[in-house]
Amino acid sequence: MNASTAKADKKLVGLDLMRAPFEPHQISKLPKESRTQIDERKKNRAAGIWCPECGAWHHKKAIHVDYVGHAALTNRLLDCDPEWNWEPVSTNEDGTPKLDADGGLWIRLTVCNVTRLGYGDAEGKQGPAAMKERIGDALRNAAMRFGAALELWHKGDLHGVEKDAQDGADDSYGGLSQDQIEQLLKAAEVADVDETYICKKARVERIQDVPADRFEAALNHLQKKAQGVQS
Numbered sequence: 001m002n003a004s005t006a007k008a009d010k011k012l013v014g015l016d017l018m019r020a021p022f023e024p025h026q027i028s029k030l031p032k033e034s035r036t037q038i039d040e041r042k043k044n045r046a047a048g049i050w051c052p053e054c055g056a057w058h059h060k061k062a063i064h065v066d067y068v069g070h071a072a073l074t075n076r077l078l079d080c081d082p083e084w085n086w087e088p089v090s091t092n093e094d095g096t097p098k099l100d101a102d103g104g105l106w107i108r109l110t111v112c113n114v115t116r117l118g119y120g121d122a123e124g125k126q127g128p129a130a131m132k133e134r135i136g137d138a139l140r141n142a143a144m145r146f147g148a149a150l151e152l153w154h155k156g157d158l159h160g161v162e163k164d165a166q167d168g169a170d171d172s173y174g175g176l177s178q179d180q181i182e183q184l185l186k187a188a189e190v191a192d193v194d195e196t197y198i199c200k201k202a203r204v205e206r207i208q209d210v211p212a213d214r215f216e217a218a219l220n221h222l223q224k225k226a227q228g229v230q231s
Contacts, residue, residue: 014112017080019147026072027152029054029064032181035189037062038124063195063207065178068149070136076148077111084111086118086139097131105134109142118142152178180215181207187222198222 012020031051033041037059041048049060068076077084088097089106097105104121120138122130144150176184184207188194195207202210202218210218 014080015114015146018076018111018143019150021151022068022072022076022149026068026075027066028069028072030067031056031058031062031064032185033059033062034185034194036192036194061194061196063181065181066152067178068140068152070139073140073143073148077143081112084109086110086135086142089117097135099134105131105138107135107138107142109139109146111143111146114146116142116145118145176208176210176212176215180212184210184215184218184222187219187226191222191226193222193225 031054037047041059047059048057050057051062054064086107086109089108090098092098097107099105102121104119107118107120108115109118118138118141120134120136120141122133123137125133140149184198185195188198198207198210198218199205201221202214204210
């Protein structure tokens with residue numbers, strides 16, 4: 001057995017398992033709407049669709065990003081450490097998790113006796129559903145600090161491995177990462193435009209297709225537009 005075969009046959013455990021890629025069936029689609037799209041959908045039901053791709057109701061022009069849901073992440077945590085645990089950084093007098101000034105939740109996630117921070121928000125949800133959303137978001141955020149689903153947050157090559165020759169594309173011209181997409185959408189909301197405007201400026205059909213090497217320029221343009229200065 002050569003070294004590469006031995007490495008392939010080695011079963012990952014503990015924190016090493018946290019960094020293992022998730023299987024395709026464990027990856028879900030999450031719709032992302034801009035504030036403009038949300039407002040439009042609330043005013044005009046015809047602007048929304050029941051999406052067969054993600055199974056949710058959202059604006060017909062919303063984008064989708066890949067993410068690992070609560071169940072798949074919990075399964076991974078249990079495989080890594082059956083005694084994993086999380087706790088809020090701060091609590092109220094009754095012992096319930098305390099939210100920060102922005103309504104977000106800071107947590108400590110402990111896996112294999114290693115503890116790291118995470119942060120979650122409810123993305124506009126209200127009531128009990130909001131707290132569940134905060135917890136799930138905080139767990140995903142903290143788990144990312146252990147390397148879980150990191151490839152979904154960064155669509156580029158994390159380890160400098162060359163792409164297959166048949167791909168033939170330079171990484172610098174690849175699509176945007178999930179984090180970059182969210183930055184552009186937030187900047188667009190502040191500038192009172194939506195992703196249609198971004199796509200038109202970048203001459204692409206979807207915001208995911210904006211070349212990575214044009215991200216900074218696109219973000220700067222939106223920030224200047226929000227300040228009333230056209231670049």
